[in-house]
Amino acid sequence: MKPNTQQLNDLTTQVRRDILRMVHAVNSGHPGGSLGCTEFLVALYQVLMDRKEGFDMDGINEDLFFLSNGHISPVFYSVLARSGYFPVAELATFRLLNSRLQGHPTTHEGLPGIRMASGSLGQGMSVAIGAAQTKKLNGDKHLVYSLHGDGELQEGQNWEAMMYASAYKVDNYIATIDVNGKQIDGPTDEVLNMGSLKAKFEAFGWDVLEIKEGNNIEAIIAGMTEGKTRTGKGKPVCVLLYTEMGNGVDFMMNTHAWHGKAPNDEQLEKAFAQNAVTLGDY
């Protein structure tokens, strides 16, 4: 049974707490983008994706997800653990020596839920397109999802992949772009202005839809459900998800400062106070 909105919001708060604890514990990692994509990944794994029990690499007869912007590993790990892929207690090993929870996600340590290493940016769309092509060859009607940072689109490989996906009608695929308008060195418009992402994806032959409230779980479910109805119609689907980096922690919002910085003890307590509901911290 799918969780209701209250349960989803509670889980979202818990994932936020996990993210904050993980990066605080090792004084490293990327909380900003993780917090901004928390609602999206909770909605994807808890509501939107058709997933099998357990994990196998081939993922036949289930939907697949690829995280291209691997630095937001904290939110990915928390959502995977709380969706049953591995014990929640293992979140405590994030970025530690001998952990399966490497700084950036990897298949190398055999962590269930991960199908591709990511971290070096710009590679996930090609991988997702390949997986989508294999689904077609296998007669598997399930979908492939991916998530990318907006700054990540500055990598040229994305545009090769975008050209391919429309030219060859990869229409069993939904690529979501986390449009938070920020990257390490500042606002994306200042670092390298990409102009209109909507116009660019459309010019590359994609069906584009926007989710203006990218941190509202009901808006995400509605938007992505609409996105699913647009698959199978000859075009790859792009969702522009407008989010707030650092969402849910007031002092981490409206700045790019928390892209890759961990909170100190005092900041952690302050952030927890703003995210008080817990389903049980790890």
Next chain:
Amino acid sequence: MKKYTNTGNKDTRSGFGAGLTELGKTNENVVALCADLIGSLKMEDFKANHPERFFQVGIAEANMIGMAAGMTIGGKIPFTGTFANFSTGRVYDQIRQSVAYSDKNVKICASHAGLTLGEDGATHQILEDIGLMKMLPGMTVINTCDYNQTKAATIAIAKHHGPVYLRFGRPSVPNFTAENGEDFVIGKAALLSEGTDVTIVATGHLVWEALVAAEALEAKGISAEVINIHTIKPLDEEAILKSVGKTGCIVTAEEHNILGGLGESIARVLALNTPAPQEFVAVNDSFGESGTPAQLMDKYKLNNQAIVEAVEKVVKRK
């Protein structure tokens, strides 16, 4: 020494094409991707026979490697095809993260490797690809010597689980290994001719040159043992140590930069086990240039005469 018969010059890339054609018939999981070089890679037959399993990606090698990695998820065995330069140097990070680190069952098939690409010149003549690929953990690196062996290797790597770099070339060269490929086993050195005075270890197009050199050396009273190292990684260390244990010195020959190639891999094995004099027939840390393959192999000293000279030098160092 054992004699080999050239059954007629053929290009190794056509061996790849023939192997892929065979795989198309025998393994439905094999898929092929190409970056706008179908004719050069001899992939026409596979494309014609299995259009649904053939993916033309355009001039976009990074996307090709990423797609190939993704296609393994669900059980496909992707073979990518383009020139060696665009198969490695251009897409190193894609191979590193999406293929090697992610342990994906991708076969990176690279034609036009080395100087023998010829007239196109140094932009296309990669001499660093073996080094780039052998440094990646988990990557198997194979450089075949003739048509028959390239066909056999193409078929063999489909059965081998894990990332593979298969390197071959453009020019027509002597075809002399077993037609049925029975002498090709991944990771197993092929002892072509036994000898007692020097070991010549060659890979790729230099293997035939090594056999020619061994004949010339025999006439000069030097008995050369010739070994074909088609699999540069994992290296058949046992075969090398056994041979050098007998001969006491070695010449390595390859169409690659002296830095990072087969010769360095063998020097490491010898240094760790039984240090022995070694001479290198390889490109001396330079780029290539335009010219016919024969002119280039002559100018850069990658031929049987260069091997003979290296042998004469190394035997004196014993």
